Amino acid sequence: MIVRAFVATLLTVAWAVPVWAATGQDLELVPMGLKVLASLAIVLGLVLFLYAVLKRGNLVPGAKGGEIKVVEIRHLAPKKTLYLVTVKDRTLLIGTTTEHMETLAQWPSQPAEDFAEVLAETEQDKAGEDV
Template sequence: MRKLLLSITTAVTLSPAAALAQQGEAGPELMGSLAQMAGSLILVIGIILLLYYLAGRLMKVPQGGGARYIRVVETRHLAPKKSLMLVEVGGEYLLLSNSGEGVSLIKQVEMLEEIEVVEERGYGTLIPFPLRNKLKNIPGAGARGKMPLGQLKKSGDFA
């Protein structure tokens, strides 16, 4: 960061001075102006970097660390800016309505068993179930739902 700042400052200060020095018109007034401009630029960039550093240190919100008593179990979006949320607070489940006007309690839900989320992994989950069934029921497909490559036409249709 300092190297970049130094190279920018050097380029800004030396480019006009070098151009005017070649013409023979560079006087002490121009060099004073360039030095003042470079100093002001360094001062402004320094203030910006200092404010950036302080904002990062002072405005940081602590993440985690302690016990968590509130957990969003599931969210269902119904329309733009409208959704239902199932929230666990201290072992109790609450069904909340979230809309543009605010959040409101719909019902306290009593669940006897813990919700367990099981994620299926693999390529089979990428194809929706109805499409998978249609692909298995294609006429001429083998016993395992696979079609031999020789039964395909060049047009892409099935023979």
Template sequence: MRKLAAVTTAALLLPAAAHADSGGPDLVGSLAQMVGSLILVIGIILILYYLAGKLMKMPQGKSAGYIRVVETKHLAPKKSLMLVEVGGEYLLLSNSGEGVSLIKQVEMLEEIEVVEEKSAAALIPGQLRKKLEALAGGLPRKEAPLGQLGKSGGFA
């Protein structure tokens, strides 16, 4: 990375140095000042980005508190449903621009329906999958059928 920066700086300074002898303005000094200012500004931005990330970071994972947001489902701008665990009880809350309101208190954990993750093939709508398979049917077959992914994330 440093070599790339040195090569880039040298490539920028060499043409300026060749024209500096012609009696024109001090191009090398101006170019060096511009590059130095740019490096300083980018450095300040990166430092502020790092500090903002450290200061604004919310603690994640298991916390010592008794309130935990289990899931949030955004419905529209400024409108969402939240499932919150408070002291072992589950509450379904509505969050909107007007405020937060209780919809239902879920008594048992069994009442919460656990939705299994869908495979990649199930995420593609039926009609689109048929059209894609029809398009792929005319091509020579080198890979697995559409939507059959391996555990590594690539085609099996």
């Protein structure tokens, strides 16, 4: 999208220069080129700013106040991640890889705990099941 806008601007300027030259007006190419580049930089800056704001979700109403909340994310290895998620009255520990997702543990929601404590409790529960 940005590349198309840049190419369109260049084509417009390339088309306009011969037209202005045919009218016999004195062309000051350096100041005109700087104005075009400054305008292009402003437009590209605005597009990138809007992209960053929309990606965060700050302009989408209700996106932050939903029922699903990601409490914490831990990256274990490339493309292997743990998510601590609360949904209504449940807290879930979800493990993901490139192939699938799996719920590793779930329990009733409590006041926010340290992720390390939750992970340690889950490991203790798993160790108790193995015995």
